Amino acid sequence: MRISQAHPDDVAALARLLWLDTRQEEPTASAVEDFAAQLGQWWATRGESHAAFVARLDRPEIVGMAWVALVPRVPRPGATxxxxxxxQTVFVLPAQRGRGIGSALVEAAADHATALGAVRVTVHSGRTAVPVYQRLGFASSRQLLQRPPD
Structure with a gap:
């Protein structure tokens, strides 16, 4: 398994994985092409704040992804x-799950954020993935609250 940071030439593969994660169905070529164009435009304007990591096995096909959003915090004296x-959006193709790919992707994304100086790395997880994140060192926090939309 190879984990690497995604590049703009990976947009079509990322679009396909996002489609599968959202719709749970293989997209038509035209649907993924249209969505890839939208994703490429979105990412082009957010390249400094969002990084994607991808997993490949023996072939060049991308089998998993994890995104990390970097958020500047308000400066404080001595910490500007x-x-x-x-x-965000961790997804591994169903046929490849259970092999540590998702964990490796999360580790790469979290390590990237930490290397850039992030003082905290969070994740909003579905229930089934909570034990995975806990094994990777994530823990619940009383101080981190969320306000759901009305």
Whole structure:
């Protein structure tokens, strides 16, 4: 398994994985092409704040992804470059699950954020993935609250 930071030439593969994660169905070529164009435009304007990591096995096909959003925090005296990070959209093809790919992707995304100076890395997880994140060192926090939309 190879984990690497995604590049703009990976947009079509990322679009396909995002489609599968959202719709749970293989997209038509035209649907993924249209979505890839939208994703490429979105990412082009957010390249400094969002990084994607991809997993490949023996072939060049991307089998998993994890995104990390980097959020500048309000400066404080003596700490003007504060940064937080949020792991988002972790997805591994169903046939490849259970092999540590998702964990490796999360580790790469979290390590990237930490290397850039993030003082905190968060994740909003579905229930089934909570034990995975806990094994990777994530823990619940009384101080981190969320306000759901009305």
């Amino acid at each position: 470059g504060r940064l937080s990070a949020d792991i």
